Amino acid sequence: MKIHNTEILPGANEVIKIPVGRIPTGNQILIRAHVYRSLIDGPTALILAGVHGDEVNGVEIVRQAIASDMFRTIQRGTIIAIPVLNVYGFINFSREVPDGKDVNRSFPGSLRGSLASRVARIISKKIIPEVDFGVDFHTGGRSIYNFPQIRYTAGDEVARELAMAFKAPQILAKKTISKSLRKYAQDKGKRILVFEGGENLRLDDYSIANALNGLRRLLIHQDMLPGTLPPDQPSWHYLKSSWLRAPQAGIFQWTKGSGQMVAKGEPIGSISDPYGLECTPLRADETGHIIGHSNMPVVTQGDALFHIAYQPA
Template sequence: MTRASVTIGGQKVAPGSRATVLLPVPDTFLRQGSAMPVHVFHGRREGPALFVCAAIHGDELNGVEIIRRLLRLKRLNQLAGTLYAIPIVNIYGFMANTRYLPDRRDLNRFFPGKEGGSLASELASVFFENVVRKCGYGIDLHTGSNHRRNLPHIRGDMEDPAVLSMAEAFGAPLALDLSGMEGSLRAAAKDSGVRVLLFEAGEPLRFDEFSIRAGLRGITSVLESLGMLPAGKRKRRQVPLQIATDRAWCRAPASGLFRAVAKLGQHVGQGEVLGTIHDPFGGRSTDLVAPRDGVIIGDQSLASVYKGDAVMHIARFDAPRQAQASVDEYSEMVMDARMAR
């Protein structure tokens, strides 16, 4: 039996073909027309439907580059099922180099959205109704926010066996068991029966080659695990997934200029000095001390801090030294690996 076409935005995509569909979204104030491009790969063979999206926050660039490289893979000619790739969801924030929409709303608090609501609700609805509801699975690509960097890691509902399986296939060494805040894409997707994995890596407004390679590697691994792509000729090395039991931000005890001594991915013990906050005028310095054992999965990239600022993000693991070892092995593996084409 011939596989049916898929229809998105009023455009049909036949089996064995690909298309770029422009979903209309509200105009900018210049009234020149605006659209959200969606790349659709509709395989000849039956299989799952999965979306990969980036730039829900407009200043998060790594995911845009990950999807650009994904679109160039010749392996997608062998795709089973349907892949929807959306490089930029928040086109307004992307054009302005900002995380938010023009009205300062965070798009990732307004899913599934609705017509006739705020700009955030309208944009969320366009994406959710035309893409997310058509899929069984999704991968949402993010970076840190507001001058913060994230170690590559996975977030998702690890109590869901399907999400856990995707996380293990993705291959990142660390994961946070989080179901998503109300209004987030993950939470709204879960309510609609769509399993979504979130990949966090890098910082806003910057490309990071390691994070990009890790993301592309992870996406293709998930596609293989779902049977949407044939397995590569060489079996990929994987590291055991370490799932955090808890997490917390270490906050600045004083204002000043921060010099870190601890690094992303490092295991730290409770009471260990993570860095020092100096008075720029030569006065008293204050140490930033780890409030718990764990692994650093995020930090602030700016030197200037105010008292109370979230400076380092520490995740707790049952075996923190093994978590650091997995991070170290993964780092070598991603940078040394020859990317599949």
């Protein structure tokens, strides 16, 4: 196996540093890929985080997986672990790269493209060709708390089986998004699961622990790691989800949050004016689970407030 001009032999463990570019001070930005190869042939798994620079739980999940030496026990195939893809966003506490573009909407990317497009290209050209499946670890977007959940491409049986093996508390079938990593990989016949957990710029032990258990379950299921499966936990599998948005601006308070079951029509929060005159209740628009909610105290009309997963009628 060769990644960025480095040959990785069976049984080897290498850290490969792939240059992306330089910041204005001349310092070089490098993406580090930790590669663990077994002596025995098998699938190659990509364990990726930090596509969005402020989504720190993903980074911490991969960091803990590396630090715990989980991957060193590999008994079949290869693991490529990249804890921080978007180094620019990570050091700037930002989802995007400095020009405001989203790496996960820039696939496959181009050498002559924007910075986001150049970062995306490293994964699409240097990593994805080597990979059979993977997990891309994310965190809720700005002030959104996501309950730990694993997402797979709707209608793909192989991806569904991988998601079932990972078994986060919530398992979600999702359509692919244009120019995303999951879509690009899917088109190449590779399955990338997306994990979501916690809120941007806040470490969430619950999401991190769930993700590490899921990752271990998935890799044991693939016979890539030794050991027995971590204890089973209840999980729910949903085929649909949608956002309940703010019908008006105001002070937002939730009374039901991520991880809680809700019934259609049930009050789950409210929006008030700051003068103590009006308070509008918010009601669940589907029966299912809240899998993400906003922690923004002040919202504008149309802001995403509750992400509710449910079964199609």
